[in-house]
Amino acid sequence: MNILFIMYDQLRFDYLSCAGHSDLETPHFDRVAAKGVRFTNAYVQSPICGASRMSFYTGRYVSSHGASWNGFPLRVGEQTMGDHLRKLGMDCWLIGKTHMQADAEGMARLGLSPDSTIGARQAECGFDAWVRDDGLWGHGPDGFYDEKRSPYNEYLKTKGYEGDNPWADFANAGIEENGDMASGWMFANADKPANIREEDSETPWLTSRTIDFVEEMSKGEGSWCAHVSFIKPHWPYIVPAPYHDMFGSQHVPAANRHEVERDNPHPVLGAYQDNKIAQAFQREDVRQKVIPAYMGLIKQCDDQLGRLLDYLEETGRMDDTMIVLTSDHGDYLGDHWLGEKDLFHEAAVKIPMIVFDPRQEADTTRGTTCDALVESIDLVPTFVEAAGGTVPDHILEGRSLAPWLRGETPDWRRCAISEYDYSPTPQAVKLGLTPKECRLFMVYDGRYKMMHAEGGFRPILFDLKTDPEEFHDLAKADAHQAEIDRLYDLFAQWLRRCAQRVTKSDDEIQSGRGASLRKGILPFMVDGSEVPQEFTEKYRGPAPQRVDGD
């Protein structure tokens, strides 16, 4: 079996027709959902690209792998999906974005060259790069945000899009009426068509690379996993024609927000409500510009997914390929008076998670949904099992989804955990916090969602049964201390998990019991009668004598 692990960046869980969106038809996402299981309570380990992805790729919580923000390097030697799958004879490829920052200092300390196979995998988060393009070719006074080469920019140049950074000048810009560039960085331009042929824009380009990949791999024998990782619908919010005007203000839902959220908010939430992106999304004109573009970007993703699915069907690859559709986090889009992601409301922390398993064992669940509390770290164990392996649960902290796919009801986790480190942000400055104080934790048990904040703040508590919109922070009053205490107990239980004993498996421990005795470590003997003579015979016999000396 092969695996297509497809990620969209910043795709909200509810912007798909199979998830109930009333104005956005996504027939191809729905087509996969109809063949597989749609997990309706799937959460990311951190509502920000880099940290979330490092959890997806390592199968470990953020505070276990430590790469807690964009650009914080994943430390050298941390095991990834690629390490686990290659051991099982499955190749592991990257097509698109990881947001991985290599641990250059650690690699230098261990003498690993990025030019070697081992070094390249360390630098690419364990993947072999078919195409690596992180998709954010920002360029400012201090140079490029991403210092690597951009295959997409190179592609654009071959297609006649000239300049240093055609990504910025064409793919992510429109044209003003006066002929000037209309940068996609500015929300005011989100309704303009990108200055690029649709087929040359990022999503079709990466889809083509994926089809190339499958075609090439199909010539060989080995099984493979490919992480196909689209940058869209992530900002800049601009999309080429015809997607730029498929949606309009009539399709923009009312923001999911309430005045009570601005009434004496939790200090961290308050700081986020006051930041630049939140202020922008609090403006209705911004939402009216951005949301139709965001929907257009998703519609384009769906059409390209259709193209890929058609190819897989035509070539028979649907029969032997597991397909996962997911996202690294959501997008507030003005909900809760916020923009971007970064906190733990459903709009940010819940993700789409659709899994199609072609195997017969999964036939009973096709087209169903599953409301178990699923975490992004569950995918690596799912893939290990799909590759025929046993989950190394002293390293991987997630759990295989296979039982759910087979229609079983396994004993399951009691809460989902997510974490967020906002130490590099203006909110940290505003609140006057040290980096280590800027850490947030979500504990969600399927009904109550608590946020713990380091730095001496009170928690936040929502009851999603009585308040599914998450407007009413119950921790403002004293009435819910029992629920808070219960969630703190679940939190402490999670904190006490055994996360770093990664060099020794439970099986090895159990089978190694008594081994030191068999190697002559006998520290508890009074006179030797306590253990069989075979353990002590090396220490019996006539006393030897020193034969000569100096």
Add this chain to the structure above:
Amino acid sequence: MNILFIMYDQLRFDYLSCAGHSDLETPHFDRVAAKGVRFTNAYVQSPICGASRMSFYTGRYVSSHGASWNGFPLRVGEQTMGDHLRKLGMDCWLIGKTHMQADAEGMARLGLSPDSTIGARQAECGFDAWVRDDGLWGHGPDGFYDEKRSPYNEYLKTKGYEGDNPWADFANAGIEENGDMASGWMFANADKPANIREEDSETPWLTSRTIDFVEEMSKGEGSWCAHVSFIKPHWPYIVPAPYHDMFGSQHVPAANRHEVERDNPHPVLGAYQDNKIAQAFQREDVRQKVIPAYMGLIKQCDDQLGRLLDYLEETGRMDDTMIVLTSDHGDYLGDHWLGEKDLFHEAAVKIPMIVFDPRQEADTTRGTTCDALVESIDLVPTFVEAAGGTVPDHILEGRSLAPWLRGETPDWRRCAISEYDYSPTPQAVKLGLTPKECRLFMVYDGRYKMMHAEGGFRPILFDLKTDPEEFHDLAKADAHQAEIDRLYDLFAQWLRRCAQRVTKSDDEIQSGRGASLRKGILPFMVDGSEVPQEFTEKYRGPAPQRVDGD
């Protein structure tokens, strides 16, 4: 400045005359204490050799580095004392024991050969090995406990002690009256003199190697840290003449134990009270044999320390060498109905910690004691500071002792933490636990000491103010829930520490704020007026046109 970081194995905190032992004179330990500071509340991060040492050497808690039991490999890339000191231009050498198990699988995954300099350091816990000898040359039906070469066994062979394993046959054995070997593994033989010349036994041998080392280093210019790590007074409990009969039953203190400890004990404590070593040490004849030998071994350590100190004084090295005397854990010796170490009573978890700092700033504290809650992980930061560096507190979890040495009173930790993983032991089997359930944590605030046990057990609580002997487990009754809750809060605070963000320092985070903006990541602009034009000028100007195409 140089550093002599001297460790004795299994040396109880209270078996030194400077710590109040009434029958064991240790003038040379006392001599260092008189020149430095003796820390009277120093705790190990785990009361077992391997895990404790990995914390000493990494400056990190056991659940941070993950090597939680003897022989559990320290994962490749985990940074050690050697990594931190070499960055500061200080060499870092090993003379003796580390109990390090290399992460062979991780090294193979990263292509590191143990023959390379980098690989050798990975395999030796970051040290350059002057002499590496772990000192436990146990030999049983499955071969040697330690598969490496033994420089000490090789030394013995050159001195005429023949056979496969002269360590076992001479250094750790006496002679029966009938001429048979009397193995030191059997407590019944602890009163016999070891069948070896005193000057050839382990402690003098390693002391000589240390003097050789200092002599050689003194020819050069560079500064160095040497970890001098004696195997003694660790078992096997047997010592050469004249130390074998310096102490007798008149010097054996009454065991620190009480019948109340056996009355419905905590299940984990009960399992330990029932194990083989505890049963042996519950016998008074065993204590009468073992404790005089243990004292003899310490007396020999003290004499050899005197020899080393004399050498340092004669050569002027006392003026530029920091000296630390400590141990990796204690030894129950029958206290609390227990033998060995493994739990959190003072006899096991408290260690000697004497620090002599030759610098003038430390003059005000010479000969004093300090009762701050010190942890073994405080040494690496102390050494980093001594080497002129800034403590990388995103990696190191301990705190430099330098302020105490200068007579300051820094704001300090509120509790000491220790951990113990007993998953490989017979006690785990007896209690029917999975490996991950076999984890114990100590939280000690200087008065109350709590043990939390995974696996669904109640905690243990001692009040060392009213019960310094630690006989009365207050958690058996309900009267102390407030203290237990308070200690669980301290525990949770510790559990929430930021332990794995090791690739990014707090300083880097603070100085990096806003960096992505300066690299053209501009996700919050409505119309571009929100930021200075220098950030947006790359996205302005006439819209470009595609020049040709296909």
